[in-house]
Amino acid sequence: MGTVSLLVKLVSGLTTAQEQALLTAYGGTERTSISALHLYVVDVPAAQATAIGARYLADRRVKSVELDHVRKTAASPSDPLYSSQWNLPQIGWDHVYGSVTPTGTATIAILDTGVDASHPDLAGRVLPGYSAFAGSDPLTDPNGHGTEMAGITVAVTDNQTGVAGVAYSGVSIIPVQVLDSAGVGQDSDIVNGVIWAADNRASVILMPFSNSGFSQNLQDAISYAWSKGAVLVAATGNDGSPNATYPAGDADVVGVSATDPTDALWSGSNYGVDTFIAAPGVNIPTTNPGGTYTTISGTSASSAMVAGVAAFERAVDPAASNAVIVGRLAHDADPAGTAGQTGNGRVNMQRVVADTSSISATPVGVPGGGPLLGPYTVAALHDGDGSMTVTPTTAVAGSTGNSFTFTFTAGAGGGNMNGGAVAMTVPIGWTTPQTTNSANPGFISTATGTCDVVSTAITGTGPWTVTFTVGNCSTSKLFTFTYGGGGTKVTAPTTAGAYQFTTQTKVSGGTLTNIQPPQPTITVNPAAASKLVFTTSALSFTATLSPTAGPITVQSQDSFGNPSNPSSTETVALTSSSPDSPKFSLTSGGSALTSVSIPSSANSVSFFYGDTKAGTPTITAAGSGAFSSTVTQTETVNAAAASKLVFTTSALSFTATSSPTAGPITVQSQDSFGNPSNPSSTEMVALTSSSPDSPRFSLTSGGSTLTSVSIP
Structure with missing residues (x-):
């Protein structure tokens, strides 16, 4: 089969001894070299040229391998671009x-x-x-x-x-x-x-x-x-x-x-x-x-x-x-x-x-990434690597005396984050963090653990960023610190909800980058229920005999206004200032009742209201059971469609007269419940009398006679 020649180009920086050792390790006979280019011409058996060339290329100290006599690698395609x-x-x-x-x-x-x-x-x-x-x-x-x-x-x-x-x-x-x-x-x-x-x-x-x-x-x-x-x-x-x-x-x-x-x-x-x-x-x-x-x-x-x-x-x-x-x-x-x-x-x-090797890799994906098999197999950790946890993970709205322990663990990607940093954001609503006096609220304790924290700095006016400068900290090492480790500790926000203490990390010379979820989060739960609040707007509805207006929702809340379940069933008595006989019901048009209840598994109850008297009645919800609380809301009841005429002035008693001066007599259009109600269009009212004489009607005292009037 004979021999062929390979052009083996090495990376710069190797000593002559290292270059010779490399050539000896992978086979072939050195024929000549071009030292300025770190290039060696190596004769190898033709049948083994591919395998030997692959061995050379697998070594990162080898930049390239080419055939010497058959320079196919110098060919360029004819594509014009x-x-x-x-x-x-x-x-x-x-x-x-x-x-x-x-x-x-x-x-x-x-x-x-x-x-x-x-x-x-x-x-x-x-x-x-x-x-x-x-x-x-x-x-x-x-x-x-x-x-x-x-x-x-x-x-x-x-x-x-x-x-x-x-x-x-x-x-x-x-x-x-x-x-x-x-x-x-x-x-x-x-x-x-x-x-x-x-x-x-x-x-x-x-x-x-x-x-x-x-x-x-x-x-x-x-x-x-x-x-x-x-x-x-x-x-x-x-x-x-x-x-x-x-x-x-x-x-x-x-x-x-x-x-x-x-x-x-x-x-x-x-x-x-x-x-x-x-x-x-x-x-x-x-x-x-x-x-x-x-x-x-x-x-x-x-x-x-x-x-x-x-x-x-x-x-x-x-x-x-x-x-x-x-x-x-x-x-x-x-x-x-x-x-x-x-x-x-x-x-x-x-x-x-x-490459003819059987080395294999399956991409891991987020959060860790990799695996790294190439030139970065011993790489430093990335910006955004690591995790942060907190304990406890809950607090009560407005509560005092809280203390939380945070633990940061460096990533598992290999290498270290020496000279990097970990930054954690304290959300608005929490006690202002500080590092100056352990007896005062919001004290951030000195970080301790297998990661060395060089310094701690706090910036911002709410939210605040607590930044830990890291000294010696390698893969999977950790440090802990306490927020509220001082005398009066930490007061929780008065608004219930989940508060994320967003954490970022960076390696030396890097950029602070959010860690992968989950971020440390403290859930603020409502305080004890202590009051009732109407959470639906005041109603404006047409007078009705059936309780169909609504729903009206009354909610149990803590003193800060957070929805809060009562500790036991809260009975809510319902009344109205209406002079009529108003009705309340759990369902639209349902059976009338005088009270509803909020179970300990919920924080609100809804009901419907019916009232036939037009006006602005005030409904009252009075709670008893888990706590005592009274809340009111003024509704608007509008008259229904006009459907009848009613004399609203008393019967007259007057001296006989040929001129229409007795009165005035008022006739009113009303809905079916007796509420004054404007007609949908002009209502003509014909006027007659059973008198055998010739009675007269007039719009004004002593005015021109007429036989009808109108209500616009």
Whole structure:
């Protein structure tokens, strides 16, 4: 078979002895060297060239390995935009293209807005897909985002057209349309898309979208797809935030942040515990619907890069499991930024393709992230790592003499947070925290424990931030402190509810970042019930014989106005100032009663009211039993529709006269209950008399005679 030569390039900084020891360890015969480039020409048996080259590449002291005499790695594709695709050589793609031809095939299910399958640079790469939207064709793309992802992953390469794809051979895409024309999708559609992709044997499932909300159903779908052998890849998001997003933060998902040409984290990229790996994501040329091209930036682009590498590796090594492929992605990544920014580092396609190891990894997801197999296996803890607990977790509204013990535990991600800080917010309503006098209220005690706290500072005027500067503090170590450890301790807020003492952490040189839930929370419960309060507005209703007005709600409260259950059944007597016979009932139109009750399992009772007398009666609720309390509320009773006429002046007795001067006589329109009521329209009132004479009626004393009057 003969021999071939490998060009083995080492990292700088090694001594000559270290370089020679490395060459001896991995085999081959040194023929010559180029010291300025730390480059060695090593002759190896042709039959063992691939295996020996892989051994060299697995060592992080080796930057690259190339064939000497057959320089396929120097070939460039004929795609005219390739010169702008800095992202490909950044991941070692140029060392793979022209040298590696996959023996198998793989598919990438792109969960997105669809893909323009008619694009000339995607010809022959797009398989039939699935759409979550009735009547929609996944082989079209009304938005463009899905087509952009397709171009990055599998654009036809060396066709003198457009761009080159990461997976230049052996890989096809399956459009799974789960986002609408605006690029927005619901969890239910995405869950269906993941399941469909898994059931249709997708090798890689790309989810280039993010949301801060966790969905257990989506996690279940992802776990199902992982069990089917799929590698799942997701974008972390473009908010420049360390807060976790999903699905990147889900277990079994490779969350991807974005880097720039200098391997620094892109300023818009999210990062944190949901980040498993990074890839180039700035100014990435790709396909656009309608046969055009565009340049995009973001974690969608970087996640597509990783999806392309994962799918290409599956095509190169069809026997590799999803866990092995993910393990290779992590183990073979290049250092870039910090572990908090890029997880295992920036993806290196050349190393992944050359890796024949069986190292495996299953992404853990939030809260811990990882595992870290790449250059950050012994990494410092991240900003936002750690947990804070509090005991006790409850207090009574307005109570005094409270004391709470908080315990902070450093994260379990490896390394230390020496020189970092832990900051906890004390919400408004609590006693002002202080560190100056242990005999005064709100004293924050000195922190003690296996974590060394150098100093404690308090800032703010409500809410307040208590910041602990950390000295020596490594994985899983802790410290405790007491809020209210002094003489008069802490007074709880008078408003009941859950109060979160938001905690943030940072490593040395980092940024204070919220820890993952749960945050320490103290629930303030109501004090003892001591009064009754009407919680519904005063009524205004039409006079009625039946108790149908309402409901009216009376509530038992503590002295601060918090709803509070009575300690035992509270009987509430109901009365009204109405001169009529008002009625109360538990249900609309129900049986009349004179009292209601609030059981110890509740804090309110509702009832209905009926009154036939128009006016403003005052109803009174008088409580007895668990406590004594009386509360009143004035209601408005309006007259019903006018339905009758009534003389409201007494019968006259007067001396006979030919002029209409006796009176006045008043006739009134009333409702059926006798309440004065305006007619809905002018009411004509004809006037007659049984007198045998010729009686006269007039609107004024001695005025013109008439036979009718009207009520407007």
